[in-house]
Amino acid sequence: KSLKIETYEGEDICHKINWHLHPEYEIVFIKNGKGKILINTYHSSYEDGLLIFLGPNIPHMPFGNSDFKDNAEVVIQFKKEFIEERMSLFPEFQSLNSFMKSIDKGIIFSNEIHRKLTKSFLDFKSQNSLEKLLNFIQILHQLSISTNHINLNGKIKKLQIKSQALDRISLVYEYVNNHYHTPIKSETIANQLGLTPNSFSRLFKLSTNRGFIDFLNEFRIHKAMELLENDHLQIAEIMYKCGYNDPSYFTKQFKRYSSISPSKYRAQLLEKKSKL
Template sequence: MKIQKEIIDFEEGKSFKLFSPSLKNCFFWHYHPEIELVYVEACNGIRHVGKNISDFKDSDLLLIGSNVPHLNFDYRIQTECRQLVLQMRENFLQELIFPVPEFDSIKKLLERSYLGLSFSGETKAKVVEKLHDIRDKNSFDSFMGLVEILQILAHSNEVKELNNEDTRIKWFLNDKIRMGTIYDYIHENYDKNPNVNVIAENVNLSTPAFCRYFKKQTNMTFTDFVNNYRINQAKLLLLQNSCVTEVCFQVGFESLSYFNKLFKKYIGETPSAFKKKHLSKVEG
């Protein structure tokens, strides 16, 4: 469960690699010096980049800076999930971007990628189309396509910074290693009654110290995080056409009215409305 340094191999003569990983049942909390662009497509999932832990719906496009710890984006996703990952060589910024004045906007983009950048809207649609396109190009054309992608991202206003501070590995090595244990405990117990005292003991902290640690790492209380996790699991079950009442108890809630209230708070609509809307799209 400890944080790992990923060693990335590149083809000779290539400045980047583009591939589709699948690590669904593996908790791969890792970092690497290479800057990474990730597109993930799923009903919903959890993004964990630096200190940010949040969920996404339908798809997400992220630019992750050098040595920023992140979790694989398909972790524990039980429905269909597709990914495209583009990784740039460690010297990409220094040797290919820095010396060229015309790449100044791209340079600024890559320099702030250590915050973790999530792109949406037209930007995401254009970039995903180009990512698919460059997969079938020769080396030179695919490289020029990458430059185009970075230029689109550099000039986009449809971007959200996931972190507001430096979360590169030097900050994390002595701190975030407990998160793997916490994640697995929540996943194994969210449908029962996760006990903050038990997980605190598992990571060798007192309960008050654990609560402070968890709030600092996630910007959520342990209870809020568990409820958010339950709601995300509920969404997956509802998309499988499960009954709302059954789903409520399956994900660990003891009160249907509280489940409905919390679901609407997190998702903006009731479980019934969510199910009806999304299943009608599938049937249509």
């Protein structure tokens, strides 16, 4: 299909692999709850739902949360040809041309436009194919005329990923997603990709604007942050679950990506919970 629309409800959040990227544009609507926004080197958070539009080939983590039973997440994916074909057939679509060109990396929309379009996104679940298409076009129009948003173009470095490299980087993300809790060596991944260690390091740096070890540490630390929300797990146990076996190195990396120690991070989580 040229337009893919998926709706997830309640605890059935979008279970994509963690870090991933794809050649399609992606619009993600999350009805409520709070969560993290991790897009390549850009890190932020949202407090009461999210509406975000990402350009092609932008590495990102899933955005969903399971804070509320009535939550809903809608994920829309389409390739640029989908819009270009309609521009060539219908002059009315030309008004979307400049907007689509502005989605080089991504846009986070305001709570105001999020609230305004909530019903439109939730309607997808009960619509037939034609109704979905018309609804999508209307949503795209509303997004194009919105002026209250955060443009990520200046906050995320552009990745120049060729199709062959895209497949390889996707395999790297998949490998880390599945093996982050075990020792991971660059040589092992390079061998799986049919590359020398130096060639793999260059490929990853050129494709993602960061070194592989930096990416791996950041991935593991964000996993540790998730696990620290579980009061029943000891910090040492979390360290091992995230692939570390040296407490001082684990703490050093944790401070690098969160500015505080694991114990202080957990204390802050507990303090927030006590105020709820």
